Amino acid sequence: MGKWGKYLKRxxxxxxxxxxxxxxxQPSTEEAVNAGKGEAYCKLCATNLRAHKSDLLDHRRTKKHTTRENSLATTSRGRLDSFGTN
Ligand SMILES: [Zn+2]
Structure with a gap:
């Protein structure tokens, strides 16, 4: 809504x-959107992406992204394991 609605249409x-x-x-910054870098942002890779579902799915399959996503998953699994020992 409001100011976001204008440029985050997609x-x-x-x-x-x-x-x-x-x-x-997460949504891209206004600066990035205005620079034409895309409307979506990947927090793991710190990269801007076009806000098209197919582009996002393609990005998710990149090696860079899956590596980061897996290390994230490992970290949270480790935390669960230590809770499980009680
Ligand atoms: Zn990514």
């Missing part, structure tokens, strides 16, 4: 509750 807030995207997606 960014879908619902991606933030989608298990496929929610761990890493």
């Amino acid at each position: 960014y879908n807030k619902q991606w933030e509750s989608d298990p496929v995207f929610k761990a890493w997606i």
Whole structure:
């Protein structure tokens, strides 16, 4: 709504509750959008992406991204394991 609505037309807030995207997606900064870098941003890779679902899915399959996503998963699994020992 408001000022965001104007330039985030293609960014879908619902991606933030989608298990496929929610761990890493966020809207790009206004600066990045105005520079034509894309409307979505990957927190893991610190990279701007076009806010097209197919582009996001392609990005998710890149080696750079999967490596980072896996190390994130390992970290949280480790934490769960230590809770499980009680
Ligand atoms: Zn990424």
